[in-house]
Amino acid sequence: MKGTLAVLRKELLGSFNSPVAYVVLSAFLVFTSVWFFFIHDFFAADVASLRSYYGIMPIVFVVLIPAVTMRTWAEERAAGTDEILLTLPVGEASLVLGKYLASLSLMLLAVVLTIFVPLSVRELGQFEPGEIYGQYIGLVLLVTAGTAVGGLVSSLSRHQISAFVGTALILLFLTLAAELNAVLELAAVPAAVLRFLSFDHRFRNLNRGVLDTRDLAYFAGLTVAALYLTRAALVARKAR
C-alpha cells in the first residue's frame, strides 16, 4: 500500500509538473463543450436532457485516454528508466496500481470538470437527475476500464506513439463493436459477442439512467484483467 501511494504521488507530480496534462484537459473541455453547444446546438435542440453531451464521451475517450496513458510505461522504457523502476523495493502490483491510479486520477479530474455543463444549464428545464447520476457512473466506469487497457498497451509498447495508437485502436474497436453488427450483418453469436464487448452499448444504459449489474461486471472484469496482464507483462520483463 505504501509502495502504491509512493508511486501514485510521484506519477501525479510528474503529470501536473508537465504542460501535457493541462493541454489535454483544456482541449477535452473545449472540444466537448463546442460540440455540445455549437455543433449539436443544445439550445436549438430544445430537449431537457444531457444525453447528447455525455453520449459523445466514449468517442472522445478513444483519444483522451491514450493521451493520458501512453507515457505510463512506454516513456520509462524509451528513457531506459524501466529497469531502475523494476529494481526498486516496490512490488510489481504496487507499481502497476500506483501508475494506474495516477492516470485514473487525471481522467477522473477530466470527468469532474464536465459537471459545470449540467450546473450551468439546469435552470432551463426539468432535467432528470437520475439520468445524470447514471451518466457520471458510466463515465467513471468507462475511464476506469479504458485507463487500465491504456496502461496495458503502454506496458507492451516501446514508444509513446505506438502506445497511443495501439490504445486508440483498441478503444475504438471496443467503443464501436456493437456498430459493426450493422455494417457487417453478422450472425447471432458473433453479433452478441460484439454487443457484449461494446463500451458504447454498455454506456447507453447508464446514459439514460439505468444501472445494470452486467455492465458493472463487464467494466470491473475488463479493468481487473487489464491490470493483471500489465503486472504479468512487467514480471515477464523482469524475468528476462
Add this chain to the structure above:
Amino acid sequence: MRGSRRRLLVHGLVLSAIVLATANSLVYFTRVDLTERRIHTISHVSRELLEGLEYDVSITYYRSARLVERFPEPREIVDVLEEYAAVSGAVSARFVDPSGLERPEDVEALGVVPQQLTVTEGGERRTAVVYSGVVIEYLDRRAVLPFVFQPETLEYDLTTAIDNLLRDERRYLGLLLGDQTRGVEESYRFVASELARTYEVRLVRPGEVIPDDLDVVLVTDAHRLWPEDVPLLAEYLERGGSVLLTLNAVEVELRNGIQPRAVGRTPVHELAAMHGVTVGGSLLLDESHNPIEVEEVAAGVSVTRSYPYPHWPVVLPRYTSEEHPVTARFPGLDLYWPGTVAVDPDYPGARIIAASTPRAWLMHEPFELNPQRSAQLLRDAEHTRGQYGLVAVSRQQTGPGGRLAVVSDSHFLRDDLLQATGSAWNLEFASSLAHWLSHDERLLEVRTRASRVLTLSAVTDAQREATIRFTARALNVVLLPLSVMLYGAFRLRRRKRRSRVGGRQE
C-alpha cells in the same frame, strides 16, 4: 521452461476466472432505474408477461428521423422498447427510419399511420410525412400501434397488445346507446377510440339480445334505455356478463340550451338497485369543480367569460378507494351535472369507489344550472352539505359472478364536454372500469407514467434565458478551459522559479 509454462497456466486460470465471473453476471443480473420518475421501470405485470414468453416477440419502431430531430418523445419511446428487450431475451426491439427503406410507404401497409409535420428545411417551409408507429410480431400474429407519441401510456399499449397476441383472441366490448339520437361518431368518438385500444367495439342495437361473447357492455344514457332493453341487460348480468351503466339524475339538453329535466325512476334504476346500487334523484354540486365558459354580449361585443361551476365536480384522488383496482392509480375524473349513488349495506358485493368531497351539496327540483346565478346554486347547500357517492361497483356474490359499475353521470364520456374541459382522464377512467368489468384487473397495474416537460422551457423570462445561455457557453467553452491552462502555466512557472532559486543556492 517449466517455470514459464507454470506462469502461463496461472495466467490462463486467472483470466478464465475473470471471464467466468463476468459471464456469470449475464445469468444473475439486476437493473436499477435511477430516474426519479422510474421511466425505465416496467411494471411486474408486463415483466411477468415478457418472462413467460414461449416464442420470440419482435417489436419494430418505425420513426422518422425528422420527428426524432424535432421532438424528444421518440427517444423516450425507444427507452421503453429497449427496456422490454432487456427484460426478456425473447423480445427484440428494432428501430427503423422509414425514409431509409426502399419504399417508405410500405410501413403504411403494416398499419402505421402517416402524420403531417410542418418543417423548415433550407429556409423553406413545407409539409413532411412522418411516422411513429410500432409493429409487434409474435408467431404469425401481428399487432400495430399506428401512431405512438406518448411515452406515458406506451407500456400499457404495448403490454395490452402483446397480451392480445399471446391469447390469440379478441376481446369485445358492446356499446349500447340509451339515447339513439346521439351516435358514436357524433358524441362518443373519443371513448370508442380509447376502448378500441383493447377491445373490438361493437354496437349493440336496442332490443337485441346481448351476445355472451361480449366481455363488457357500456351503456350510455342508461336512463333513456327502452324498457325492453333492461331485462336483456339483467339476463346478460345473470349469465356472468359485465355492464357499465352511465346514467343521469337530471337530463341536461345542450343542443337547445341548458334545460334541466328530472329523469325520475326508470327500470334501469331498478336494475342497479337489484345489484345493491341506489341512484339518487338530485343533482350534486361540489366545492371541487371545473369552471364553465359562457358567451356574453356586452355593449354589442361578444365575450367569453369563465365562471366557477359547482355542477361540474372534479373528483379528487383522496376521495377514491385506494384498495379497488380501478381507483388504486386514479388519474382523475371530471363529471358534468352528476347525481349521486349509494350502496345497499346488505349487498356485500357493492361499494363506492369514487365520492365527492365532504363539502359537496345537493340540489333538489327546481334545478338551477345558470352559472351566473351563483347564489341560487347554493340554495340547498345548508341542509344537504356532505360527502356523496359518485361511482359504485358491484359484483354478484353467487352464480357466474357478473359485474356492474354505475357512474352517476352519463355526460362524462361525451366528446363535446371532454373537449370543453380537456378531461382526457375520463377516458382513462372508463378504460380502467372496462378492464375491471372484463376481469382484466392485472392490466390496471400497468401504470400510467408521470409525465414531465421535456423541453427547455422552465425559464419564461427571455432576458434571463439569454443570460443563462450566454453564461453556460462562456463558462464551458472559454472560462473553464482557460482557467485550467492558466493554473497549469502558473504552476509550471512557479516550479521553474523554485528550481532556478534552488540551483543558485547550490
